[in-house]
Amino acid sequence: xxxTEGRAxxxxxxxxxxxxxxxxxxxxxxxxxxAVLAQVERQDVETLMGKAPAAAPANRARRVQRSxxxxxxxxxxxxxxxxxxxxxxxxxPEAEAVLPDEMALVAVADFVRHHDGxxxxxxxxxxxxxxxxxxxxxxxxxxxxxxxxxxxxxxLALLFQEGLARLNRMARTRTIDALLTRARAQALTGEExxxxxxxxxxxxxx
Numbered sequence: 001x002x003x004t005e006g007r008a009x010x011x012x013x014x015x016x017x018x019x020x021x022x023x024x025x026x027x028x029x030x031x032x033x034x035a036v037l038a039q040v041e042r043q044d045v046e047t048l049m050g051k052a053p054a055a056a057p058a059n060r061a062r063r064v065q066r067s068x069x070x071x072x073x074x075x076x077x078x079x080x081x082x083x084x085x086x087x088x089x090x091x092x093p094e095a096e097a098v099l100p101d102e103m104a105l106v107a108v109a110d111f112v113r114h115h116d117g118x119x120x121x122x123x124x125x126x127x128x129x130x131x132x133x134x135x136x137x138x139x140x141x142x143x144x145x146x147x148x149x150x151x152x153x154x155x156l157a158l159l160f161q162e163g164l165a166r167l168n169r170m171a172r173t174r175t176i177d178a179l180l181t182r183a184r185a186q187a188l189t190g191e192e193x194x195x196x197x198x199x200x201x202x203x204x205x206x
Contacts (some may be wrong), residue, residue: 032146072167073101077108077137078144079160084112084119085167086160094168102167104136172199 014034021027031144079086092109093102111127112119128134151159179196182188 038045043133050115052110071099071101072163072170073099073105074140075144075148076163076167077101077105077140078103078148079163080108080112080116081121081124081137081140082147082148083156083160086157087112090157090160090164093164098171098174101136101139102171104133107131107133108137109164169203172203175199176203 052076070106092113093106108124108128111124115123115127125137128137148156148159176196176199179192179199182192183196
């Protein structure tokens with residue numbers, strides 16, 4: 001789409017479609033995509049939709065520098081949001097989630113795994129609207145989705161495999177550390193001792 005007239009027609013048609021979408025995260029995602037397809041600035045799409053673009057703060061550069069790095073769980077969540085079938089082909093996190101973003105990843109993966117029928121981004125967003133996981137889903141979309149979306153399918157699967165393996169290792173290490181800390185304060189139960197032994201042997205590759 002390079003001609004001005006065709007671009008204008010596309011934007012007008014997109015405006016009608018966007019007006020029907022009430023989910024904020026999905027609306028934001030589609031506005032970004034429309035801006036790319038129409039080869040216009042995101043602010044132009046916002047103006048067309050009657051939404052005033054947010055004013056950039058004077059110290060925006062400093063804020064970007066201070067922004068915390070995206071977590072591994074958020075990156076994996078973005079992979080699942082883009083390609084939900086990864087949950088069924090590559091698996092789910094093995095260890096119990098502790099951190100909030102890990103819990104969101106597990107919740108979304110569990111929903112995808114047990115949902116009857118087709119699952120895509122729109123279905124996931126609608127299911128988790130208003131839920132505790134929604135902020136983490138939106139954050140993954142904002143910070144990771146664009147980069148994930150541009151990855152080839154086979155590369156995305158490899159990225160998910162490696163990230164999932166790393167996340168599982170981190171969770172096992174966290175459990176080992178917690179058990180060792182508890183052992184210094186009190187005697188472990190037989191079940192806890194067995195778990196500690198299994199996790200330690202697994203980490204050592206035995």
